Amino acid sequence: MQSSRLKNIIILILALVNIFLLGSLSVRKNAQLETRRQVQEQLVALFSASDLTLDPKAVSFQTPPSGGTLTRDADQERQLAAALLGKGLSHSSQSGVIYSYESDAGAAVFSAGGSFDAAVLLENGTDAERFCRKICKQFQYDSFTAANEYGQFTAGAVRSFDSYPVPNCTISFALQGDTLTVSGTFLPSAFSAAGEEEPLSAAAALTAFLGSHRESGAVVSAVTDMYPCYTVQSTSAAAMTLTPTWCICTDFGLYYVNCYTGAVTRG
Template identity: 35%
Template structure:
């Protein structure tokens, strides 16, 4: 056989092989997609049989977050106090719970990231055209805090806005900051924050979303909790250790229901209510 004809035959065979491989890959992808849809439907059916309505518009994708270890950095605490209170002075020599005072009030910080800043009325006030949310966001930016508004409460003349910290673009559910407003004046900022650098990051195999839903139902039943509806389901982090300089951020799913908030560990499947 002439070389030109042999070459054409070889090319045709290679083309056929590639077509077959593409068909196999497409068939496998189609089967995986069908299996995924069936698994999701089965998880929703199990929830409904357990008396829980899954009201989300879209079924969440599997979580893909690393288990992360963070080394705390407390060097910025004085700067945070100064950003709200003006030039501050350290009172005492306690490294466990330093206290700063300035013309705008006082600030105290703890080793676990919790803090309380009490402001003298008039130190931080609403300006013309501002609302509580925009002024609160400006306050958090001055503190170097990145987060999203999660709740607003109003009782009489007091309005409290709660923000959840973001870490590497994901919610850090363990760390929230509350801003207390008395009419036009911000009078207190308190909560917990994490500041530091990543010292380790490990990618682990996380449980699939359908498995997480089943673990959630099991946790509700085993704990004797009452729940009839899942309103939101979002992934993020919880601090697995909060008493040392190094803390671990563990991927979790947060369930906000009609009766409360619950977490399911995305690594182990452990169920826990919001404390």
């Protein structure tokens, strides 16, 4: 009996502990929601004072990604060249800065800064859109769009990195006759995180945007959405860097706020 009573007491204690923890979590969750609501209200009021409409639902509470540098990977570039040009690929290098690839189907050139160009002779019967979609899916270019106006096929997509879009890293396609021209920026997967610098929160990014708007007098009347992304910076001689950025969507286009400097640029 004593053993049974002790067991019941332990079960009761554990149940009470669980109830306490659930109550504590609920209180913290409610406090967090209240804090977020207050932030939204304050930002909406701040924007309204400048004759701007801010949708409260647009205020994000996501954490921006970490910034860092990308290390060039010639093997990955070769994989893209092979996907475009097919078999029988040959290559050459100019001082390890520019890599060129050739096959019977065409040629491709990659620079150290990530930019590349290619010309591909498509085989008869090749569906150009399907070919482009396959390339984009294989190399993480999302938001694919295609058009075929006046007999001219064009397509494009935006690179994503670690599930975050990189708006200024794109790939574009244009078909002239049987030749598909391709140009864009290639991002390797090797990533080294930067220091522990704290990126701007969404609230701070919106405040920076509002300050920039006041100075520039841009024709913006409403902010409808925002989301974290990356922007890529590169030169022909330096490593590529990924910078965490807030994309702010307005009725006058997109604006980007650098999460480290607070600098605002028009998309």
